[in-house]
Amino acid sequence: MENSLDATEELREITLIRMAAHQQIVERSFNKNVKAKTFQLGDWVLRKAFQNTKNPADGKLAPPWEGPYEITQIVRNDAYRLTDQ
Incomplete structure (x- = not known):
């Protein structure tokens, strides 16, 4: 049972690392399509x-x-x- 607890913690850490990597990929692809709008006086x-x-x-x-x-x-x-x- 102790081995399965250690394996569970290890799997949880691996999953957290994968989630963070996936979030970075999604963020990069979203930010590629965002265009900043700037306005000038008189607009x-x-x-x-x-x-x-x-x-x-x-x-x-x-x-x-x-x-x-x-x-x-x-x-x-x-x-x-x-x-x-």
């Missing part, structure tokens, strides 16, 4: 509508985006100041 963009900004009377048919908004300032990477039309 017109849509903003994702969150629960606190949606009209509750619209229900689940509410549009998922708000806008268009103009980018007036770049605060830092991927953070922008927007203004309405």
